[in-house]
Amino acid sequence: MIQYSLRCAQGHQYDAWFKNAAAFDEQAARGIVRCAVCDDGRVEKALMAPAVARTDQGKVALSSDQPDAQKIRELLRAYRQKVVSEADYVGDRFAEEARKIHFEEVDAHHIYGEATRDEAIALADEGIAFLPLPDLPEDRN
Ligand SMILES: [Zn+2]
Numbered sequence: 001m002i003q004y005s006l007r008c009a010q011g012h013q014y015d016a017w018f019k020n021a022a023a024f025d026e027q028a029a030r031g032i033v034r035c036a037v038c039d040d041g042r043v044e045k046a047l048m049a050p051a052v053a054r055t056d057q058g059k060v061a062l063s064s065d066q067p068d069a070q071k072i073r074e075l076l077r078a079y080r081q082k083v084v085s086e087a088d089y090v091g092d093r094f095a096e097e098a099r100k101i102h103f104e105e106v107d108a109h110h111i112y113g114e115a116t117r118d119e120a121i122a123l124a125d126e127g128i129a130f131l132p133l134p135d136l137p138e139d140r141n
Contacts (some may be wrong), residue, residue, distance in 0.1 A: 008035035009042035076134040083133060087112045094130075095119035102128045 002020055007013045014036045018024040024045070027033045033043045066072075087110035090097045094113035100106045112133055115123070123130055 005046040006033070006035075006043050007046035008038060008040040010035065010038050010040050012037035012040075013046050073136065077136055080134050080136065083110070083112050086110055089113055095123055098123055098128050098130055099126070102126070 001017050002024070003015055003017050004024060005013060005015050012035050016033075016036065018027070024033070028043065031041050034041050035043055090111045090113035092114050094111065094115040097106075097111050097113070101108055101111070120130070
């Protein structure tokens with residue numbers, strides 16, 4: 001079984017399982033892969049590589065296949081698990097909490113959560129240190 005992140009022509013994105021890569025290609029060619037949300041038949045595979053980082057202009061950073069990719073993914077997964085098990089989840093209050101910690105309004109502790117791109121830029125401008133948390137496809141299951 002192989003899991004693909006799919007996106008339809010209307011922009012809906014969802015995950016679906018196929019027996020193998022050929023099964024997806026065959027079903028897509030026959031037009032029977034339909035959007036789970038709106039039933040649109042124009043569905044294609046969405047990029048879901050862990051290292052796909054969005055940059056300006058909606059472009060994505062990509063590389064060709066790398067022999068150590070699997071090993072590095074394992075390291076990233078271990079890194080993510082360490083962060084998640086040791087830090088406090090603050091949801092979308094990440095920027096706010098990071099600022100409180102930076103300005104010592106609260107005791108220092110490790111946190112993780114989400115921030116918008118603008119919030120992340122503001123934090124960087126203020127000299128507040130943070131790191132991107134790798135988002136691995138397996139984590140979304
Ligand atoms: Zn759709």
